[in-house]
Amino acid sequence: MxxxxxxxxxxxxxxxxxxxxxxxxxxxxxxxxxxxxxxxxxxxxxxxxxxxxxxxxxxxxxxxxxxxxxxxxxYPMFQQKPIGRRHVKVCRTLSCALNGGAQICQKFKDAFNVDLNETSKDGEVTVEYVECIASCGTAPVVQIDETLHENVTEERADQLIEEIRANAKQAS
Amino acid sequence: MSAGENRILFKNIDQPGYGRDIDSYMAAGGYETLKKAVGMKPEEICSEVMDSGIRGRGGAGFPAGMKWKFLDRKSGKPIYLVCNADESEPGTFKDRQIIYKDPHQLIEGMMISAYGTQTALAFIYIRGEMYEGARILEEAIEEARAKNFLGDNILGSGYSCDLIVHRGAGAYICGEETGLIESIEGKRPYPRIKPPYFPAVLGLYMCPTIVNNVETLCHVKHVIERGGKEYAKIGKPGNTGTRIWSVSGHVQKPGYYEIECGAMTYGELINDLCGGLRPGRKLKAIIPGGSSSKVLRADERFTGKLKDGTEFDWGVGDIPLDFDSPMAAGTMSGSGAVIVMDDSTDIVGALANINAFYAHESCGQCTPCREGSLWLKKVTARMIAGEAREEDADLLKSIADQIEGRTICAHGEATAWPVQSFILKFRDEFIEYARKQAAERKAKNAQPAAVA
The missing domain is CATH 1.10.10 (Arc Repressor Mutant, subunit A)
Known part of the structure; x- marks a missing residue:
């Protein structure tokens, strides 16, 4: 054979x-x-x-x-498999949770139609829940790639989602 | 700066026109203390730090001068200094401010400490998620090197020391000093057993090593600037200097506040500096020193005697902001991270959140912590999923009791303390939670099955 x-x-x-x-x-x-x-x-x-x-x-x-x-x-930061081109990390820990972090995470999951630690079908976005990233005073926080976004309200999350989409269109 | 604050470390932070570059720092008198320090004998630096009474700001509150004194200088091995910038205790965000907004203050504090301890090589271990922070520090180090504040023959003193920024990669346990040392060595950050592996004797590369928090090392600069005895006049005996408190959760103005030790209470911090709770809300609980510290219920009272014999009778809001008072109230000031929870908080949900954290971050070395933290997480996860049982309160406590004191490092206590204190102080709420769910399940089962 x-x-x-x-x-x-x-x-x-x-x-x-x-x-x-x-x-x-x-x-x-x-x-x-x-x-x-x-x-x-x-x-x-x-x-x-x-x-x-x-x-x-x-x-x-x-x-x-x-x-x-x-x-x-x-170490959690090392990926053993390819992930999306954009990496959305929503803080899961207490101060962010007390300030609506779960709803913010849900918004990102819904927007890119993924579950946690999954990558969108187009290979563009991975959404992950991460543990405390030391910015509890401006909860909830989301780190997209290397950039930290503070006080992420639902409106701000919508903006960030739009930015990711616009960036993907430009890139393709 | 808010009224009641006493900004020493944060004097320049957030001031208009103040940048993180070396020119801003030097215009504000930066590196003058290093110049003074290299004119002193190294042992004089150490004794000033001892006289200052400064206690570690990372969590344990151990006197820094004592830590330095334990350095094994007879071994003939090189001495290493490591700055713990792995800020990761939930609720803490003070070191971030220094790293991002005033990196030279940290570098000056470190080089003074390095000279005092005669360190051969110094490291800043910064959490991996602070990408920008690491770049800021690298840039600042090069600025400082260009002016001979670090590197070879610092300011003509004959003393040389380089400073390496070492990035972590997302593991909380690297904040534990011996785990951090293993991590710099390029290994899994499994904490080492003490004895024999006290860092001051057998630390990095099995050489004498000092590991100090960012805030602690910045204080060293101010200790040398003022003199140890003069510095010790700030705060109270045994609780000297200022502390930076990170406040988060359900307050109107979360943020970081630098307060002279003992000058204010938790109540004043929350109600005055942080603008109190949100409209219409009442205080339910405070986590006073990072999520591993024991929770305080809003209506608790604490009575007893302090170390100096003074009697106290405090409500939660009356506890002074220092090291010893929270300890007298049965908890700890830890990393100075205050998490405020109002009456909208689901207390079982809050504990479930904390349990998930410590289970995720257990390094897995010790069985009680590895298995126990996971069981705690599973039980509270089941509870919030609608399957709570009345006996869960006892079950949780029993698991926590079997972790505490049975592990190599304090992660075991960090895992157990929240559970023990939540159950002790909110037991009724845990039981009520289970009863309510049981009634709901019963009502659901009693409904006639829907006809397909």
Whole structure:
């Protein structure tokens, strides 16, 4: 029985990221300490940490792959699978919940027709509930990609949803 | 600044025209204290910090000078200083203000502390979600380096120290100092057992290490500026300096307020500075020091004797804002995060929310915490899903009691304390909640089945 051999694309990083990595590693007294910074850089470029990425980090830092994998699987911010181009993170914790965080989360889920931790069919948006992001005085808060949005009322949520949609149309 | 506040750390924050750049900071007298510090002997810095009586602002309230004194200097190993900027105790958002609006104050406080402890290399461990905060700190560090406030031969003193910004990746347990150390080492942030792993002896890379909170390290700058004994005049004995309180929940003006220790009460903070509760609402409960601290019911009274022998008889609103008073009331000031809940709050729902947090954040190392936190979450989740039982109050308490004191780190207590205090203080409400649901279930079952 013949079987087509799947050749995985070789894992490669941009020269900019590689240059940053070369600068970061020697700053630490131990190479292993560069695990988190390297994973952040790779996730910024690739969107998630693949098995290959973890193995690449392990090789770069002269570690057994499990030592990187156990880090990737522990920390909530590392994605092991691709997620949407836009990442909506609604705070779930108490101060936001006391100020209507659940309704705000529901609005985002409805707008993009997804459940929690799901990505919209067009691959555009992932909605996630996250734990306290240290902005309780301006609850409820939503972090979209890297930007924190404070005092997110229902009207503000509608605006943010519209912005995400407009941005998606422009991008396509 | 609101009346009643005494802004020392937050003096420049939110002032018109004040930016986070080094020029703004230096125009306001910034880095003058570092210049003074490098002219002092390192041990003089340490004794000023000891004299100031300054207690850690991250949660435990341990005297910073004492922490520094425990440093094992005989080992000959390099000393590390780590700033805990992993602000993640629910309700807390004070360190964020310093990082985003006045990063140089933190850098100055750190370099003074680094010089005092003769640190070889310093780190700021910042939560991963503060993307912008990390960039701000990196930029500020380069500005400071250009002026020789850090790096090689700082201000010609012969002392050198670099500062690395290290980003976390969303795990609450990294706020625990030994978990944080493991995280910098590139591992899962499993807290270490103490003894033997006291950071001051066996810390980062098994070397003597100091881990201090952002606010604490900023205070060091003001301690050296004024002198330890002078600084200790702010506040009260054993509770010196100012503290930044983060207030959230059901108040009119949530926010951050810097208050001299003991100068105001929880009631004054909530009613005067925060504008009180929303119209028509009454206070139901206060979480006085981050979500792991024991809840206070609005109508509780606290009587007893303070450490100095003074008798007290307080309502919730009368408790002074410091370290020792909340402790005397059976709770703690923790990270200074006050979460206010009015009479619209579903108390079972609030506990379910807290339980979900601590279950999500347990590192999984110790069985009582890993399993217990999940059970607590499951029970309260079932309750709010309509399947509450009268015996749940006892069940919750029994699980919490089996976690407390049986774990490597304080995450066990952080998980148990909310449950124990919610059940102790709102027991009737938990039971009533279950009775009401039982009656509803009964009424539903009694209805004749709809004919298809």
């Amino acid at each position: 013949s079987q087509t051999t799947e050749t995985a694309e070789p894992f490669a990083l941009s020269p900019e990221i590689l240059a940053k990595i070369d600068k970061i590693v020697p700053r630490y007294p131990s190479k292993r300490s560069a695990t988190l910074p390297l994973l952040h850089l790779i996730q910024d470029e690739k969107g998630f940490i693949s098995q290959q990425a973890a193995e690449w980090v392990a090789e770069r830092l002269e570690l057994e792959p499990i030592k990187v994998l156990e880090v990737v699987t522990f």
